Amino acid sequence: MSRPDIHDVTPVPVRRYGQQFGAVVLIVFALLFAQNLATNQNIQWPVVAQYMFAPSILSGLGMTILLTVLAMVIGLSIGVVLAIMRLSDSRVFQGAAWAWIWFFRGVPPLVQLIFWYNLALLYPDLSIGIPFGPKLFIWDTNAVITPFSAAILGLAFTEAAYAAEMIRAGIQAVSGGQVEASATLGMSRSQTLRRIVLPQALRIVIPPIGNDTISMLKFTSLVSVLALPDLLFSAQMVYARTYQTIPLLMVATIWYLVLTTVLTFAEHAIEHRLSEGSPPSKRSFQKRLFDMRPFRRQKEFSA
Incomplete structure (x- = not known):
């Protein structure tokens, strides 16, 4: 018998019986769940189809999207400022940013929404003037703090607290050598921040910010306590009149899933x-672990 040639060695993947069994179990449960949803008469799928594109539901859907966009834009804008303040050399700036983050991360969004909506009980009037001097402009708090503005304040300020920490971590992840190199080129600190640091930090913070956007989409359902006609409140108004609770909740659930799916694909696209154009990074240990494909050799001996 001659010695086997290396070209005659055929790699054969190791069979993973545990994974195959687990996959079969998951598929069976998924099919059972799908069958239950399709055949359960209590869901009333014809009613779900009837209200999917009802004007009131679409109006609430638009309000949900508007709240999400405004809360994220305002929250991220404030978050960038807070992150820069946290990295400042000034103790006052650091303390102010830390206090904001501590407070708005510690108070639940629902409590904030109710608090902002009832701000008139604490301050009947809102004013702008000279400190310790006369007031130049005065507004009635009830006229300024509407359900919509209270929702934006509660959601945006909460997002700003979380976004500040994510952006701060992204800025700190940028190599200090690049900051030093930009200084040798004569760039100011603000130019370095805008042209060097923030664009690179953006790549790092996009995944958590995308996750935060999806969370914000779901947080908007809390504004129903303010009687703001978002998607959930619109569905509640319909089933309060028709007593078709489950079908209307299914309508809201489907629309939330559609919006979440769109945001997920948008995040991956961004x-x-x-x-593009960046050097390939090393894969994480977990990804390497689950991508491993052990092989066993199948030797073919020639006569």
Whole structure:
């Protein structure tokens, strides 16, 4: 018998019986769940189809999207400022940013919404004037703090607290050597921040910010306590009149899933766009672990 040639060695993947069994179990449970949803008469799928594109539901859907966009834009804008303040050399700036983050991360969004809506009980009037001097402009708090403005304040300020920490971590992840190199080129600190640091930090913070956007989409359902006609409140108004609770909740659930799916694909597209032209990074240990494909050799001996 001659010695086997290396070209005659055929790699054969190791069979993973545990994974195959687990996959079969998951598929069976998924099919059972789908069958239960399709055949359960209590869901009343014809009613769900009837209200999917009802004007009141679509109006609430638009309000949900508007709240999400405004809360994220305002929250991220404030978050950038807070992150820069946290990294400042000034103790006053650091303390002020820390206090904001501590407070708005510690108070639940629902409590904030109710608090902002009832701000008139604490301050009947809102004014702008000279400190310790006369008031130049005065507004009635009830006229300024509407359900919509209370919702924006509660959601945006909460997002700002979380976004500040994510952006701060992204800024700190940028190599200090690049900051030093930009200084040698004569760039000011603000130019370095805008042209060097923030664009690179953006690649790092996009995944958590995308996750935060999806969370914000779901947080908007809390504004129903303010009687603001978002998607959930619109569905509640319909089933309060028709007593078709489950079908209307299914309508809201389907729309939330559709919006979440769209945001997920948008996040992946932005990540892919930002990663173009950058050097490939090393895969994480977990990804390498689950991508491992052990092989066993099948030797073919020639006579």
